[in-house]
Amino acid sequence: MLTYLSYSRLSKKQFNGFKKQGAMEIKTFTVADLGLALLSEDFWLTKTLPITKQRALSICHNPRAEKDDPALLVAYQDNQVVGYLGILPDKLFFNNADHKVGWLTGWWVDPCLATKGVGAILLYKALNAYRDRVGVSGGSKEARNVLHASQKFVTLAPVKGLDIRFRFNATSAILRKFPWMKLFRVGFKIADVMLDEIVNLRRLFWERRTHIRQRLTFEYISSIDAETGRFIERHHQHDLTRKGKADLDWIMTYPWIVSAPQKESASRRYYFSSISARFFYLGVKVFEQNNGMVGFLMLSVRNDRMRVVYSHFENRHAPSIAAAAVYQALAMDVSTLSLYDERLVKSVAGLRCPFWSTQSVSRGFFLSKAFAGSPLADCRLHGGDGDFAFY
Numbered sequence: 001m002l003t004y005l006s007y008s009r010l011s012k013k014q015f016n017g018f019k020k021q022g023a024m025e026i027k028t029f030t031v032a033d034l035g036l037a038l039l040s041e042d043f044w045l046t047k048t049l050p051i052t053k054q055r056a057l058s059i060c061h062n063p064r065a066e067k068d069d070p071a072l073l074v075a076y077q078d079n080q081v082v083g084y085l086g087i088l089p090d091k092l093f094f095n096n097a098d099h100k101v102g103w104l105t106g107w108w109v110d111p112c113l114a115t116k117g118v119g120a121i122l123l124y125k126a127l128n129a130y131r132d133r134v135g136v137s138g139g140s141k142e143a144r145n146v147l148h149a150s151q152k153f154v155t156l157a158p159v160k161g162l163d164i165r166f167r168f169n170a171t172s173a174i175l176r177k178f179p180w181m182k183l184f185r186v187g188f189k190i191a192d193v194m195l196d197e198i199v200n201l202r203r204l205f206w207e208r209r210t211h212i213r214q215r216l217t218f219e220y221i222s223s224i225d226a227e228t229g230r231f232i233e234r235h236h237q238h239d240l241t242r243k244g245k246a247d248l249d250w251i252m253t254y255p256w257i258v259s260a261p262q263k264e265s266a267s268r269r270y271y272f273s274s275i276s277a278r279f280f281y282l283g284v285k286v287f288e289q290n291n292g293m294v295g296f297l298m299l300s301v302r303n304d305r306m307r308v309v310y311s312h313f314e315n316r317h318a319p320s321i322a323a324a325a326v327y328q329a330l331a332m333d334v335s336t337l338s339l340y341d342e343r344l345v346k347s348v349a350g351l352r353c354p355f356w357s358t359q360s361v362s363r364g365f366f367l368s369k370a371f372a373g374s375p376l377a378d379c380r381l382h383g384g385d386g387d388f389a390f391y
Contacts, residue, residue, distance in 0.1 A: 024082065024118070026125060029072040031089070035060045049270040050074045050084035051106070058254035058390075063246040065089035070102070070129040073122050075109075083109040085122040087129070088387050093242045094374055101367075102130040103137060105387040106272045123150060127368060136366040137386020147366055154372050158362040159381050161340035162348060164326070165357045168195045169304065169335045202354030203330050210351070212327055214289075216320060221283040224248050228285060228296055235312040240379035243310060248298060252281040256390040257302065273391055276302050281309075286324045288317070295321040299328060300389065304335040309384030311341045322347035330354075340383025363388060 029037065034056045037043040044053070051072055059071050066089070075083035086106040091098040104126060109119045123146065126134055136147060147153045171188040174181060181188075207213060221228065229245035236242050243251075257279040267274045279302045286295040295313035299306055306329045313321045322344045329337035330353075339345050340363060348358075365381060 023077060025076045026121060027074050027076060028070050028125070028129065029074065030067065031060055031062070031065045031069050031071050032067040034071055044266070046079075046081045047269065048081040048108075048110075049266060050081050050108075051086060052256070052266060052270050052274045054254075054258055054274065055086070055106075055256045058250075058256055059088065061250055061254050062089060063250050064091050070126070073125050073129075075118050075122065077113075082113055083118040083122055085119075085126055087126055087134070090135075090241060092135075092240055092371070092374075092379075094240070094376060094379055099371075099374075100130070100133060101371075102126065102134045103386045104134055105137075107143060108271045119146065120150075127152060132368050132370040134368050135386060137388050138363055139366070144364075152368055153366045154369055156365040156367060156376065156381070158364045159340050159383060160342055160345065161338060161361045161363065161383060162345045163359045163361050164329070164337045164339070164348065164353075164355045165335060165359070166330060166337065166355050167199055167304070167333075167335040168192065168356055199330075199354055199356075206352070206354050207327075210323065212323055216324055216327075217287045217289075218324065218328075219285040219287070221285065222281075223252060224283065227293065228283065231285075231293055231296055232312050235314070238378065238380050240376065240381055241385050243382070243384075248283075248310065251384070251389050252283070252298075255279065255281065278303050282328075284324065284328060286313070286321055288320055291317075295324065297321065297325060297328070298384065298389075299325075300384075301332060301334060302391070305338060306332060306334045306336070307338040307383060308340065308344065309389045310382050311344065313343075315343060318343040318347045319350060323351055323353075326351060326353045338383070 034051070038053060038056055038060070059065065065071070069089040071087050071089065073085045073087070074081055084106065085104060088103040088105050090101050090103055092101050093099075107119065107122065132152070136143070136153065139147070169192060171185060171192050174188060175185065224232070224245040232244060232248075236244070257273055257276050259277065259279045260275045261277060263275050279300070282299045282301070284297040284299060285293055286297065288294045294317040295311070297308055298310040300309050308325055311321065325337060325339065325344060326348070338361065339348070363383060365386060
């Protein structure tokens, strides 16, 4: 997910003039360079880190990356980091061929240089590094403003999804909006316990009414086995990124987020997500009686939210796969389940599952205009495409 904190629009004349000043150096790090950086102490001594070791290690093991692919652009001034932009190498599939693309990720500029156009320079360099073939998944309001102002990107149809809220979680919800009410924390927690018991009771009735344990069985995996790999290959032919066994194994093995009780020194010097109290991936194989394996879900759990980042199944099995996703969320005691597959979203309404509320959500994607004439309308995007899977 692309977030950008500082921006000023820069003309081509300003861009060329700024480069000639010589006050700042923009350095490009390839995948191979990041591998060397992991072995260097000096790279990690700057006041601001342009990448974490966890993320650098992940990019070095990206099965779709070549050693000479640009993966990080860093602006230095007086040997200190004043801006950076990450690039995640990937491939898009259409016209019976694969096409190289770089997803922009982690875009930051020192607020003191917000009027110098550093962010625009990083963007232009990323476009040049990938021959104008880059993409953006999501993005803050500031980042979207930059993309629109550059006039170099087209917007893809958003991936429509649904947030299902199972647990009220009054303590965090209320105190987040009204910090002064901390005096009543004990009362809120008691209310949460009572409301959670109601959810547990409703869950029990739902499971008995739907006979989900009798209809469906599950197998949990931490890496993609041969059976799952073959199942995915049969169902991802219309996917824009066609993530297969090697790709999903990589995501699950090399996450960008580390589960830890609190931030450490390095994470405080990096301006994007790197630490969470709870974060993990889980693969779920779904089986129906007499039908064998009917679906696969790749889940990510971060704190009290579960996301379905990749899902594969036939349309006729959508109700069963939606029920499986809800069942997993209730079993793992999360507050919210996020779905980004329209087939699952449509099926949820018929489940009559025990939730407090639902909210429609969407995920936006942008591609540079080099892809504008490509036949992408019939290509499917997942909720984990771009860099979404890593958050």
